[in-house]
Amino acid sequence: MGNLRSVRPSVLGAALLACAALALAGCSSADTAGAVRTPSSTPATPTAAAEPDPVVMDEDQSAPAVCGQLSALSTVTLNARVGLQQGDVTQAELEALLAAARFGYEHLSSTDTRLSNAIAYTQRYLEEHPAPASGPALDDSPEWDLAMRSLNTACQESGSSVVSTAQYGG
Incomplete structure (x- = not known):
């Protein structure tokens, strides 16, 4: 991949969102390493092709997992x-990244009571402030800042942290 400073922020953002999506899915699955498939003695026809076994994944809704997701979304x-301010991200890229982050916030859930309450508060805010047809899907208002602080506080009270990794220093 090379030097992270040479990677376009949109590529880095997409990678981080992919990690967040995996975290949302729970990243745990049954061990399939021991499964062995033997070839059939008759050629398979298109209608008789074997369907792959579905992989069942449990979503990890623990505080550490959810706070990790929040770290990715915050990053x-x-x-x-900041990439938009620096000229490294276009307005369209910013809007796409914020829309993806909004989707992540809208789909958070946790088994931790403190986090559940903060998530519910944040999701109520998002419901009351729908994404515009054009423009950033997440605003930079004092109310949104309060929602983010409530999530950060809930993570801290649950023994986890939310950490943003700043590409542009900090």
Whole structure:
């Protein structure tokens, strides 16, 4: 991949969102390493092709997992906004990254009561402030800042942290 400073922020953001999506899925699955498939003695026809076994994944809704997701979402939004200021991210890229981050916030859930309450508060805010047809899907208002602080506090009270990795220093 090379030097992270030479990677376009949109590529880095997409990679971080992919990690967040994996974290949302739970990243755990049954061990399939021991499964052995033997070839059939008759050629398979298109209608008789074997369907792959579905992989069942449990979503990890623990505080550490959710706070890790929040770290990824926070990193994406921070770097997208600063990247726009630095001229490394276009307005369209910023809007795409913020829309993806919003999707992540809208789909958070946790088994931790403190986090569940903060998530519910954040999701209520998002419902009351729908994404515009054009423009950033997440605003930079004092109310949104309060929602983010409530999530950060809930993570800290649950023994986890939210950490944003700043591409542009800090």
